[in-house]
Amino acid sequence: MTPAALSLYVHWPFCKAKCxxxxxxxxxxxxxxxxxxxxxxxxxxxxxxxxETEGRKLVSIFFGGGTPSLMHPETVGALIADAKxxxxxxxxEVTLEAxxxxxxxxxxxxxxxxxxxxxxxxxxxxxxxxxxxLGREHSAKEAEAAxxxxxxxxxxxxxxxxxxxxxxxxESWVSEMERAFQFSPPHLSLYQLSIEPGTDFYRNDIxxxxxxxxxxxxxxxxxxxxxxxxxxxxISNHARGGAQCRHNVAIWQGGDYAGIGPGAHGRxxxxxxxxxxxxxxxxxxxxxxxxxxxxGTAKRRPLDSAERRQEKIMTGLRxxxxxxxxxxRTLPRDVVHEMIGGGFLELDGRGLRATxxxxxxxxAVLAKLLAD
Amino acid sequence: MSxxxxxxxxxxIIAHIDHGKSTLADRLIQMTGGLQSREMKEQVLDSMxxxxxxxxxxxxxxxxxxxxxxxxETYQLxxxxxxxxxxxxxxxxxxxxxxxxxxxxxxxxxxVEAQTLANVYLALGNNHEIITVLNKIDxxxxxxxxxxxxxxxxxxxxxxxxxxxxAKTGVGVDNVLEALVERLPAPTGDIDAPLKALLVDSWYDPxxxxxxxxxxxxxxxxxxxxxxxxxxxxxxxxxxxxVFTPKATKVDSLSPGEIGYITASxxxxxxxDVGDTITDDRKPALVALAGFKPSVPVVFCxxxxxxxxxxxxxRDSLAKLRLNDASFEFEQESSMALGLGFRxxxxxxLHLEIIQERLEREFDLDLITTAPSVAYKIxxxxxxxxxxxxxxxxxxxxxxxxxxxxxxxxxxxxxxxxLGSVLQLCTERRGEQIELTYAGTRAMAIYRxxxxxxxxxxxxxxxxxxxxxxxxxxxxxGFTPGDLAKVSILVNAEPVDALGFVCHRAQSEIRGRGVCxxxxxxxxxxxxxxxxxxxxGGKVVARETISGMRKDVTAKCYxxxxxxxxxxxxxxxxxxxxxxxxGKVEIPQSAFxxxxxxxxxxxxxx
Ligand SMILES: Nc1nc2c(ncn2[C@@H]2O[C@H](COP(=O)(O)OP(=O)(O)OP(=O)(O)O)[C@@H](O)[C@H]2O)c(=O)[nH]1
Ligand SMILES: C[S@@+](CC[C@H](N)C(=O)[O-])C[C@H]1O[C@@H](n2cnc3c(N)ncnc32)[C@H](O)[C@@H]1O
Ligand code: SF4
Ligand SMILES: [Mg+2]
Numbered sequence: 001m002t003p004a005a006l007s008l009y010v011h012w013p014f015c016k017a018k019c020x021x022x023x024x025x026x027x028x029x030x031x032x033x034x035x036x037x038x039x040x041x042x043x044x045x046x047x048x049x050x051x052e053t054e055g056r057k058l059v060s061i062f063f064g065g066g067t068p069s070l071m072h073p074e075t076v077g078a079l080i081a082d083a084k085x086x087x088x089x090x091x092x093e094v095t096l097e098a099x100x101x102x103x104x105x106x107x108x109x110x111x112x113x114x115x116x117x118x119x120x121x122x123x124x125x126x127x128x129x130x131x132x133x134l135g136r137e138h139s140a141k142e143a144e145a146a147x148x149x150x151x152x153x154x155x156x157x158x159x160x161x162x163x164x165x166x167x168x169x170x171e172s173w174v175s176e177m178e179r180a181f182q183f184s185p186p187h188l189s190l191y192q193l194s195i196e197p198g199t200d201f202y203r204n205d206i207x208x209x210x211x212x213x214x215x216x217x218x219x220x221x222x223x224x225x226x227x228x229x230x231x232x233x234x235i236s237n238h239a240r241g242g243a244q245c246r247h248n249v250a251i252w253q254g255g256d257y258a259g260i261g262p263g264a265h266g267r268x269x270x271x272x273x274x275x276x277x278x279x280x281x282x283x284x285x286x287x288x289x290x291x292x293x294x295x296g297t298a299k300r301r302p303l304d305s306a307e308r309r310q311e312k313i314m315t316g317l318r319x320x321x322x323x324x325x326x327x328x329r330t331l332p333r334d335v336v337h338e339m340i341g342g343g344f345l346e347l348d349g350r351g352l353r354a355t356x357x358x359x360x361x362x363x364a365v366l367a368k369l370l371a372d
Numbered sequence: 373m374s375x376x377x378x379x380x381x382x383x384x385i386i387a388h389i390d391h392g393k394s395t396l397a398d399r400l401i402q403m404t405g406g407l408q409s410r411e412m413k414e415q416v417l418d419s420m421x422x423x424x425x426x427x428x429x430x431x432x433x434x435x436x437x438x439x440x441x442x443x444x445e446t447y448q449l450x451x452x453x454x455x456x457x458x459x460x461x462x463x464x465x466x467x468x469x470x471x472x473x474x475x476x477x478x479x480x481x482x483x484v485e486a487q488t489l490a491n492v493y494l495a496l497g498n499n500h501e502i503i504t505v506l507n508k509i510d511x512x513x514x515x516x517x518x519x520x521x522x523x524x525x526x527x528x529x530x531x532x533x534x535x536x537x538x539a540k541t542g543v544g545v546d547n548v549l550e551a552l553v554e555r556l557p558a559p560t561g562d563i564d565a566p567l568k569a570l571l572v573d574s575w576y577d578p579x580x581x582x583x584x585x586x587x588x589x590x591x592x593x594x595x596x597x598x599x600x601x602x603x604x605x606x607x608x609x610x611x612x613x614x615v616f617t618p619k620a621t622k623v624d625s626l627s628p629g630e631i632g633y634i635t636a637s638x639x640x641x642x643x644x645d646v647g648d649t650i651t652d653d654r655k656p657a658l659v660a661l662a663g664f665k666p667s668v669p670v671v672f673c674x675x676x677x678x679x680x681x682x683x684x685x686x687r688d689s690l691a692k693l694r695l696n697d698a699s700f701e702f703e704q705e706s707s708m709a710l711g712l713g714f715r716x717x718x719x720x721x722l723h724l725e726i727i728q729e730r731l732e733r734e735f736d737l738d739l740i741t742t743a744p745s746v747a748y749k750i751x752x753x754x755x756x757x758x759x760x761x762x763x764x765x766x767x768x769x770x771x772x773x774x775x776x777x778x779x780x781x782x783x784x785x786x787x788x789x790x791l792g793s794v795l796q797l798c799t800e801r802r803g804e805q806i807e808l809t810y811a812g813t814r815a816m817a818i819y820r821x822x823x824x825x826x827x828x829x830x831x832x833x834x835x836x837x838x839x840x841x842x843x844x845x846x847x848x849x850g851f852t853p854g855d856l857a858k859v860s861i862l863v864n865a866e867p868v869d870a871l872g873f874v875c876h877r878a879q880s881e882i883r884g885r886g887v888c889x890x891x892x893x894x895x896x897x898x899x900x901x902x903x904x905x906x907x908x909g910g911k912v913v914a915r916e917t918i919s920g921m922r923k924d925v926t927a928k929c930y931x932x933x934x935x936x937x938x939x940x941x942x943x944x945x946x947x948x949x950x951x952x953x954x955g956k957v958e959i960p961q962s963a964f965x966x967x968x969x970x971x972x973x974x975x976x977x978x
Contacts, residue, residue, distance in 0.1 A: 064930070191927045211897070215922035236927050248930070265935065276935070311934050314941075318929060338956070342900055362925040364899050367944045 006056040007250050008049075008083060010042060011261030012068040013283045016101070020135045020200035021162070021193060025263035025281060026066040039075040041290040042260055043082060045279075048295040049258040050086035052268065056256075058087035060247035061094045063116070069098035073107055077114030084115075093156075093246040095120055100146030101138045108146075108153045118245070119150045120189070121159040126176050130165055135200075147183050156243060158187035164209040164217050165193050174220055181228040186243035190221050191236050218360045235318045235359060252319055254312035262286035262296065267303075274303050310370055317362060322353025331369050339365055375448045380629040381556045382450045382587070383503075384432075384467045386495060387477035388485035388843060389456030392507040394418055394429050396477055396539035396548070397453040401618060403545060404437040404449070417453050417618060421733075422726055429455040430726060432463040432573065434585060434631055436615040441553045449552055450631040456487055458845050459720030462667040462699060463573075465494055466646060469664065470572045470587035470631055473501040473556035475548065476529075480506040480514035480536065483814070484526045486783045486845035492527050503551050504531055510538035518812075526811040561628025567591030567652040569626070570661050571601070574644040576695035580612070582638040586626065586650060589661060593626040593634060598653040602660040604645050607653050608636035641698050667699045669717025670778065670848060671724055671744045671827050672761045674705055674870065675731070676713030678738035678961055683712045689735035690714060693727060700727055705762060709870045709954060710740055710964075715762050717747075721827060740952070740961045742870045746823045749776040749851050764869040766858040769909055775874075776851040778823040781806070783816065784834070786842040791815045793837040801825035802876060820849060824875065859884050859913070861967075862905040863891070864957045870964055880906075885914035887967050894963040897921040902957055 014033055015026045061083060063076060080094060095118040096111055098104055108119065123143045125131050131140060138146075150157040161180060163173050180188065195201050195208045209217065222232055230238040234252065237245065251257055251267075259266035259279060263286075266277035278299040280286040286296040303311070309330055316323035328336070328351055336352070339345040344358030344365050358365050385393040394415035401416065417433040418424055437449040452467040454460075468474065474495040478488055495502055504523060506516040520531040535551060537544030573585040586593065593599070593613055600607045614622045615632040626632045638644060647663035677686045690702045701717040718724040724744060731737050748760040751774040752767065760766060760775075782803075786794050788810070798805070798819045807818040821830075826846070834842050859880050861871035871891075875883050884906025891904050899921055906914040929937060952959050 194927050211921070211923050218923060218925075235925055235929070251930075278935075307938075310938070310941075314937055315929060315934060339899075344899065360923045360925050361899060361921055363940070364921055364924045367941060368899070370941060 004057045005059050005250065005255055006053055006087065007060045007062070007247050007255060007257040008046075008058060009247075009257055009259040009261075009264055009266070010046075010061065010063045010068070010079060011259065011264040011279075012063060012066045012071050013262045014070055015065065015067045016070070016099070016137050017135065018200075020204075020206075021196070023196035023199050024066065025283075027283060033070075035072050035075060037287065037291075039072070039078060041287050041296075042075070042079055044290050045260040045295050046079060046082050046086070049260065049266070049268075050083075053087070053256075053258060056087055058083055058089040058092060059250060059255075060092065062247040063094075063096040065097055067099050067104075067122075068096050069104040069107065069111070073110035073114045076111060076116060080115035093118055095245060095247055097122065098146070098150070099136075099138065100143045102142050102145065105142070105146040105149050108149050112153045117154060118156040118158070119154045120245075121146055121150055121157065123147070123159040123180075124162045125165075126161075126179050130168075133165065134162065144183075147185075151183075156186060158189060158243075158245070159183075159185060160189040160191065162191050162193050163221065164214055166206060166209075168217075170213070170216055170220050173217055174224055177221065177224050178228075181225075181230070185230075186240045187245065188225065188230055188238045189236055190225065190238060192218065215360055222356065222359075231320070232359075233320050235362065249319065252315040254308075254316065272302070273305070274308050276301050276303050313370065314366055317352070317354055317366065320353065320359075322351050324351040325349065328352035335368050335371070339368065375627070375630070377561060377629045378558045379445060380448045380450070380559055381473065381552050382452075382471040382559055382629065382631060383473040383475055383552060383556055384452040384454055384464070384471045384495070384500075385475045385477060386454055386464060386468075386491040387456055387507075388479070388482075388487040388491075389428065391456065391477045391479040391482070391485075391488070392539045393456065393477050394453055396475070396505070396507065396537070396545070397433075397435070397451060399539055399542050399545045400437060400449075400451060400549065401435060403542070403549065404439045422729060428457060429453060430457075430460060430463075431455070431575070432460075432467045433618065434467075434616055435618040436631070437617075439549050439553070442550055443553075447553050448630070449549070452631075454491075457720075457722055458487060458490070459718075459722040461490065461494070461845075461847075462719060464491060465498075466572055466664060468494055468498040468500065469662075470570060470585075471498075471500065472559055473503065473552070475552070476502050476504045477507050477539075478504065478519060478523060479508050480516045480519050481508055481511050483519045483522045484785065484811075485843035486785050487843065489527060489783060489785070489816075490845040490847070492529065501556050502529060503548070503555055504529055504534040505548060506534055506536045507539050509536045510541050510543065522812055522814070526814075526816065559629030561588065562590045563592055563628050565590035566655045566657040567593060567597075567599070567650065568657045568661055569593055569650040570663075571644060571646055571648040571650055572631070573646060574638075574641045574698070576641055580620070580635050582641055582644065582695075583620075583633045583635055584638075584644055584650075585631070585633050587631045588626045588628050590628055590657070591652060592628075593632075593650070594624065599634075599636070599650050600653040600656060601645065602649040602651055602657070603663070604643070604648060606643065608638060611635045611637055641695050644698075646698070667719060668848070669699070669701050669719060670746060670823060671718045671720055672715060672747060673718075673724060673744045674707065674710070674713050674715050674742040674762065675702075675728070676707065676710040676740040676742075676870075678740055680711050682737060685735065686714065686731070686737055686739070689731055689737060690716070692735070693730060697727070699723070705764075707764065707870050709868045710742075710952060713740075717761065718744075721831070740870075740964055742964045743873065743967070744827045745873060746778050746827060748778075748856065748874060750774070751776075760874075763858055763872045763874050766872075766874070769857070774853050775856040776853045777856060777874075779820050779849045779852050780823050780826065780846040781849040782819045782821050782826070782844060782846040784819065784842055784844050785814055785816050786838050788813050788815055790838040790842060791817070794834065794842055797830075797833055797837060801830060821846075822852075822854070822876070823848075857908045859887075860907050861887055861891070862903075862907060863895070863954055863959065864900075864902045865905075866955055867907075868954060868959070871967060877908075880908055881913045884908075885916075888914045888916040890967045891959075891963060892916045892918050894966055895957070895959055898957060900956055 094116045096116045097120045225238045262283045263281040264279045280296040280298040289296040387393045432454045435451045440446045454464040516536045568590040569586040569588045597610045612635040649660035651657045702714040705715040753773045803819040803821040809816050855877045857877045860867045888904045901920040902918040904916045905912045
């Protein structure tokens with residue numbers, strides 16, 4: 001059965017500077033980015049996938065990066081307009097990731113006019129010192145200003161913070177969080193700093209938080225955010241009421257999405273099953289490929305049902321709502337019960353989900369559940 | 373054409389480890405023209421990969437040299453290079469039995485060490501004429517005169533005619549050759565008497581099959597002859613007769629006094645009894661030669677394949693290795709914890725390490741090795757006696773009347789300034805002092821020690837407390853009853869058989885705690901908290917707890933990241949292969965040896 005709902009991910013691979021913790025497909029361009037070419041290429045890939053998914057209902061678009069707030073608002077607008085033409089899209093969430101430098105904040109209204117209705121701001125920290133440590137291009141003051149502008153310009157907004165930075169105490173993180181709550185955001189992403197291979201932090205041996213402090217910080221985050229009305233709906237994502245990111249939730253629940261732009265991934269289901277799609281990673285090569293063949297798909301591989309099931313369980317259990325009972329029934333019963341007995345999972349008529357005790361241990365729990 | 377007995381000299385080169393035996397052998401081979409200079413390399417006789425990498429001799433080697441002496445006559449010199457390490461003392465004693473004399477090499481920068489002494493005694497026990505050679509005089513730190521005095525004092529050998537040489541540069545080596553001819557006795561024997569040849573050694577050669585090293589005493593060995601092994605009673609047709617030059621070189625025959633090899637389409641080394649006497653099947657000798665005591669494994673450990681599917685491979689590989697080394701033993705064992713594997717016996721820890729390494733390298737096997745232990749003799753209440761090679765097989769304590777453990781007599785040579793710590797170490801290990809003597813600035817301590825106290829890390833500890841200056845040698849010294857108990861290790865309330873060990877009751881608590889502490893560090897945190905206990909019978913003597921894991925979750929997981937997460941999961945699964953599952957608990961394979969080894973270390977440091 002082909003799901004009617006579809007999401008669209010658009011990857012913009014450029015940034016002003018490369019942050020030392022970041023291992024995303026993001027690059028500081030050596031020459032000026034030829035906006036017209038990129039607009040045309042993204043448009044071509046969009047058309048390519050639209051042809052394959054005709055008749056589906058588009059529920060969300062997510063401009064991620066990289067730094068999509070560096071895009072021309074017209075490019076963003078053109079892609080949104082194209083999407084609305086290709087698919088049925090009466091109730092569309094359109095998120096754009098933005099960095100809060102003043103130059104970019106100046107474009108927020110234009111993005112809103114282009115059709116973006118949700119802004120996700122990469123604030124990362126609320127003080128200049130940690131911002132500097134994180135290699136960010138913006139100051140704490142700019143961050144505040146950007147939040148204020150975003151609040152006025154978009155129906156929905158969110159911002160990201162990175163915590164468990166070296167030397168950060170639970171006390172200082174809690175007070176930073178409380179300051180973040182003061183902006184009364186409907187949505188927050190609170191990420192523990194991870195040290196990824198290939199990054200400057202990794203090369204310079206910046207340590208990730210040790211297990212015990214990491215656990216304490218995570219727990220404090222859960223408690224404080226919930227108390228502020230921003231309970232976690234996913235490991236690192238918090239929302240008030242119904243303000244969850246529809247795009248991400250759809251994907252975590254195993255929904256279909258087309259991914260365009262360099263390094264974008266996709267999952268597309270047809271009558272025979274679900275394919276995993278991988279676009280060419282390198283921006284230059286992606287551009288050349290699209291210009292030559294109309295798309296930059298580097299690899300397309302059918303997922304067997306076991307693998308697809310595994311994916312859905314892995315992402316589904318990250319959500320506080322967990323996975324539905326049908327999917328849960330595919331897991332080995334003895335392991336599920338061992339995990340319930342240990343207080344890591346809970347099971348009821350609605351399905352299977354991680355408990356507050358199980359959530360910070362989810363990788364280990366998944367390793368047990370999916371052991372063979 | 374046989375060499376007249378008066379023109380043969382047979383000798384072993386003996387020394388403490390690294391004093392330069394193999395290097396001297398190089399020079400002797402080179403100076404007598406055994407190898408062209410382009411064929412020459414350092415320690416040319418150390419031919420196994422492991423020997424070359426570690427720079428030590430494991431297997432004794434024999435070479436026939438042809439030397440034209442200053443008196444104008446040509447002599448046949450049969451050289452046997454021996455290993456210096458105590459584990460291979462058995463190799464040395466076999467070589468000595470085939471010779472009339474020994475070249476005692478002493479490093480002139482270091483002087484007499486424990487194996488110098490041990491090997492001299494072995495040589496004297498074989499009635500050898502000994503030529504003392506002070507080596508490494510090219511080194512500025514060498515003090516040949518002081519070392520000579522030390523040799524006289526400690527060993528009691530006359531050093532007035534000791535030779536000072538450098539095996540490295542070749543200085544003085546010509547005098548060694550001359551001394552061999554002049555000072556060593558020629559062998560004796562009767563070519564017309566019935567054949568009597570000593571089976572000195574045997575090994576497997578991939579091209580020639582089983583090769584047998586022989587020393588002919590009487591009679592003659594020729595190709596095509598039918599020989600009989602006097603002890604085993606088997607008969608064989610000789611296919612090839614040869615000598616090492618050091619390359620295997622065919623000869624027509626071997627006569628009295630000569631050393632060489634034979635091949636006789638024998639399938640496995642186990643079919644040849646080292647020490648047996650080879651005689652002529654048609655005209656057998658009446659009395660056999662003295663032979664050797666068989667080598668006895670003293671250190672035991674279990675080997676399990678990391679992947680249970682490799683069990684058959686492991687069995688085949690062990691069988692193949694044994695073709696070449698009959699001194700290690702193995703028998704199948706089944707562990708609750710580790711599945712099917714083998715309990716193996718070795719001559720010592722180095723021997724164990726070498727076999728393990730060869731299995732992993734030459735046969736590409738991934739192994740779990742349990743901590744080494746020794747053999748115990750157990751007297752049961754019903755009067756029966758059993759030998760225990762594996763703590764896992766320990767009978768119920770209520771059935772046991774008495775447990776005896778093997779002891780050793782250890783000789784330790786150490787500079788005075790470290791003596792205190794060495795004595796302390798021996799006392800800690802339940803040692804009983806037999807003798808303490810001083811020679812110059814060095815002391816020689818002779819101790820009786822339980823072998824069990826020595827197998828884990830005694831040698832490492834000795835080296836570290838003496839900054840490498842102590843040397844150590846030992847011989848087995850019988851079994852003595854002791855207050856011994858089996859300590860079981862329980863992980864999450866389940867006994868892990870492969871971690872159990874036997875030790876003296878007085879030490880069970882401290883050892884048990886050491887192991888628990890070690891395991892606590894070695895076993896990664898898991899979802900559940902895990903108690904680790906050491907127990908004797910039902911009584912817990914030590915306890916530690918591994919607290920449950922607290923955080924293990926990926927912070928970010930967007931669309932593309934799923935692929936990455938899946939890879940992580942795959943990696944985790946692979947990592948599991950290096951882990952063993954015990955109920956809910958995963959124990960890393962490396963823990964099985966590290967827990968016991970390092971636990972001991974920890975204890976001694978505190
Ligand atoms: N300077 C110097 N070094 C030497 C001399 N003889 C041997 N060596 C070095 O001492 C080390 C040990 O030499 P080996 O010949 O392997 O000693 P070994 O006695 O055969 O050792 P094992 O077989 O392991 O007992 C090597 O690094 C040699 O190069 C010498 O006369 N002078
Ligand atoms: C894909 S990034 C791009 C967003 C945007 N370019 C920015 O930097 O604000 C999305 C978010 O991932 C988070 N992030 C990236 N690398 C991280 C890391 N190593 N550890 C924790 N969070 C990280 C940051 O909070 C960042 O805002
Ligand atoms: S964190 Fe954002 S701005 Fe920094 S390099 Fe990554 S994508 Fe670019
Ligand atoms: Mg050697």
